[in-house]
Amino acid sequence: MLRFYILDTGYLKTDKNNVVANSTIATRSNPDVKHTFYNLPVMCILIQHDNGWILYDTGSNMNAMKGHWAPDIADAYDLHQTIEQNLEVQLALVGLRPSDIDTVVLSHMHFDHTGNVHLFKHADIYAPKADFEYAQTMVRVTNDYTQWVGYCKNDLDVVVDHYRLVEDDFELVPGVEVVNLPGHTPGLLGLIIHLEKEGTFVFPMDAVYTMEIYGPPGKASGLLGQRPEYFKSIERVRYLTNKYHATMIPAHDWDLFQTLKKAPLYYE
Numbered sequence: 001m002l003r004f005y006i007l008d009t010g011y012l013k014t015d016k017n018n019v020v021a022n023s024t025i026a027t028r029s030n031p032d033v034k035h036t037f038y039n040l041p042v043m044c045i046l047i048q049h050d051n052g053w054i055l056y057d058t059g060s061n062m063n064a065m066k067g068h069w070a071p072d073i074a075d076a077y078d079l080h081q082t083i084e085q086n087l088e089v090q091l092a093l094v095g096l097r098p099s100d101i102d103t104v105v106l107s108h109m110h111f112d113h114t115g116n117v118h119l120f121k122h123a124d125i126y127a128p129k130a131d132f133e134y135a136q137t138m139v140r141v142t143n144d145y146t147q148w149v150g151y152c153k154n155d156l157d158v159v160v161d162h163y164r165l166v167e168d169d170f171e172l173v174p175g176v177e178v179v180n181l182p183g184h185t186p187g188l189l190g191l192i193i194h195l196e197k198e199g200t201f202v203f204p205m206d207a208v209y210t211m212e213i214y215g216p217p218g219k220a221s222g223l224l225g226q227r228p229e230y231f232k233s234i235e236r237v238r239y240l241t242n243k244y245h246a247t248m249i250p251a252h253d254w255d256l257f258q259t260l261k262k263a264p265l266y267y268e
């Protein structure tokens, strides 16, 4: 048995240039370009398999705007999250508590993906090794939070029983593959889920923010760590999606997110 649920943990309102790089800057040929905002939905994927539950990403902390996030992040990414969109309430839609989750996969260590890691100290937490090490370094070498490049020190301070740091692709459980898609950050873990009825789904998380980013051709996002690897990873997502005739679900596409089934509905 394999199924997954989409958990809705609210959205971030941010300048469009943070999503698609330089998408609304004035140029000589287009001097009157309008500044716009974009709403980035933030989702977690809950997977049920024969022997338990896996949670892919942990969303935004409910105290994000009350000091949990560094002030510059809270200012640039305005979190809209209702009580119903708290991760614990979302898990409850499926009848679960955090203690029921035995495995967590963090796509990467950015603030809107690690927000509830404190609820899963008991779990095996997989994270991309290169990004974990980079994030831990960045929040410790300086107290100047403007230098933390999208990492949340409060989340990185959480001590868990077991981080499993990932460098290679591997099969997590039958039908669920972890694939490395670095570039947005030094390491980033995507997920491929092969369902019996509804086929294969590719979740690249922030390797592909939106369908506009995906192209083709792929476009640069606002936050972008390593440019060559970033574009290579977009093309790897395209290759994998074609190979499996899969449905690709980008991390933060507002229009596409509206069309998804949300928990307690599921894909199987």
Ligand SMILES: [Zn+2]
Pocket: 108, 110, 184, 206, 223
């Ligand atoms: Zn990110």
